[in-house]
Amino acid sequence: METIDAIMAEHPFFKGLDPSVLKIVGGCGSNVRINAGEYLFHEGDEADRFYAVRHGMVALEIYVPQREQVTIQTVGAGDLIGWSWLFPPHVYEFSARAIEMVRATSFDGACLRRKCDEDTAMGYELMKRLAQVISQRLGATRLQLLDIYGPAVHTK
Amino acid sequence: MVSPNSKVTLERDRLQVLLDAIRVEGFRILGPTVRDEAIVYDDVSRVEDLPIGWTDEQEAGRYRLCKRSDQEVFGFISGPHSPKQFLFLPQEIIWKVVREGNGFRFVDTPRTCAPLAFFGVRSCDLRAIDIQDKVFMPVDPRYRARREKTLIVAVQCGLAGKTCFCASMGTGPRATGNFDLALTEIFEKPRHYFLVELGTERGADIMEHVPHLGATASDLEKAEAATRRALSQMGRTMETSDVKDLLYRNYEHPQWDDVAKRCLTCANCTLVCPTCFCGTLKDTTDLSGDQSERWRQWDSCFNLEHSYLHGGNIRPSPKARYRQWMTHKLATWQDQFGTSGCVGCGRCITWCPVGIDITAEVRAIRDSENRHGND
């Protein structure tokens, strides 16, 4: 059976990282399988983990009264879920539900924070990659915000 | 016996015979007349209808009709009108449609009218007709029908105004073709006459019925002198060799913000311009709701709704609209139709209420580039 760091090396987020770094980060990780319909975490839960999805689609949901759970984004193989483990108050701002069976590598946030504090060079590498993911997600969200398919707005 | 491409002379007191010879062929003659303190195009049947002894003083945002000290017939520049309004009508019916049963039926609208003769067309306006031909001839049957029967008697300019820049645009002051007859007025007391250039068979046929004399070398020299005089008086200039590329690479130039502070988007320039061709289509119904007509009317890119697209306007700001007008006129028109859209008649400069000068705007953009070394 493949070691965690070998599996991680194939994931786009970790691709290119030094094998020694992969080993350290892998030390905080474990492989998980989530069945279709089950939640990886709920909005408001303590954000102690982040997930590198290897297979399957996950719906990111926000609860809106009268609309129940609204899916605002789906992510899949090769994507990352969750960065609230980085910053206090470490609370998930959305729920994550497996639409189909999902295989992911789940990382202990507190463990990773500790290792990043110890090895700041490694921490910087991870931070750079995370920043890129967050930036891409932000760009996509901005486009969604424009509601481009919405009804035509008549100017006065 | 006169033939096309030859030249003859016509005495001033025989000018009426020329007008009559044209009218007898069934033409409706349109020429310059004085009305409302300006020289405007209107029906002309007698020589006295023409602006004899009148001239105009033009500058940016200024037009004044003044009396001349002599009785020259064509001693003026140009008024707010051009032949455009008789070929590309300000309002024209496109179709009539009536309700019938569960649907409707289109009714034929007649396209005939008396053939037009333009009397006194200057070189700039002649070129403008050429330019509009390229826009309308391939696609507008009504324009085609009017244009194919049009007779043109051009007038070679012997003077130029302060807003004229046809020389820069390569459209004058001398008309070199596309006319049936071209007159150059020569007034050297006591003789007052016209050099007449015969441009076509039709022009030659008409001159057959008008008493004329041969043209001498001296007559030709006097006509050339008139052209030289016009050239020397040219009020404005525009460097045109690279104007297309200059404007294409300066869509974000701060000069557009500058002119936007002055421009009222009143659309005067587009109304007086002899080449502007924007038109809008309007469908109307009568009170019974059983008959509908579609009309085409002049429009202007300065109108806010010109660029309306469900939800808003593509060009909401005066800056965007002025930029559209000027870049179309001088740059994109070349890629669309193979010529510049501007003939240098200067009307847009004269009739702009705030005196915006298209030649100055181009100069401002070019000069700033030269200063910054094309940054």
Place this chain on the structure above:
Amino acid sequence: MDPLCIQSDPDLTPRLFRVIRHQRELHDTVTLELESGEGSPLYFCAGQFNMLYVFGIGEVPISISGSPHEPGPLVHTIRSAGAVTQAISGLKRGQTLGVRGPFGQGWPLEAATGQDLVIIAGGIGLAPLRPAVRQVIAYRERYGKVSLLVGARTPDDLLYPAELKEWRSRFDLQVHITVDSAGADWRSHVGVVTMLISKAEFEAGETVAMICGPEVMMRFCVMELRKRGVAAENTYVSMERNMKCAVGYCGHCQIGPKFVCKDGPVFPLTHLEPFFSMRGV
């Protein structure tokens, strides 16, 4: 046989067509099937449009949404956005519409022979692309890998859902659908349509992209495709501007030197730059 790409004679008054089918697609969108008075079909290329005339109200440009390679009724999908489209949407079976057209340049299905295709449709943009997809399927052997990426506001705003389902079931077509937001019963992507480009399989150097949707969406798709290495001359967009005459003499539909009615509405990006990315032009 390849359909003919002709332009209508600019001189003609509209042909009379009768509504033979009226189908509501979405709360603000209907599809009409039309038959001409004299019975002769209207030949068109995928991507072309007609000017639809409602008695006494006016005309609008609407792209043709049927199958170019098969004779049949004229099909138009209309979204209500103003007086004329509202009136068209209200027409019932048996009522009459005026049709002028077809006009414009269509999708480059000839030129794209031998290439991979990436077809991206946003919202009502699927209407002008449907003829292209149908024609590609009819002549499937001419093309390499074909991906269809569709974006809409919510699952309830997807156009032609039955046909989309049929296309999804084909083995020779990659179909990815995304919406801006959805409820719990939506099992496909949620997110902006540019996201789907990374999921499509194509060889960038041998790809023709055809995009239709809101201009802002097309702009971002173009950027994403460029990042993937698809050349500007192989990226086609369908543009919209205020249109009146449809034959290039009223001056309204210009984008820089191009007239959307006769030089477009479909353009390779190279014909539109630099104006495509400019503001207020």
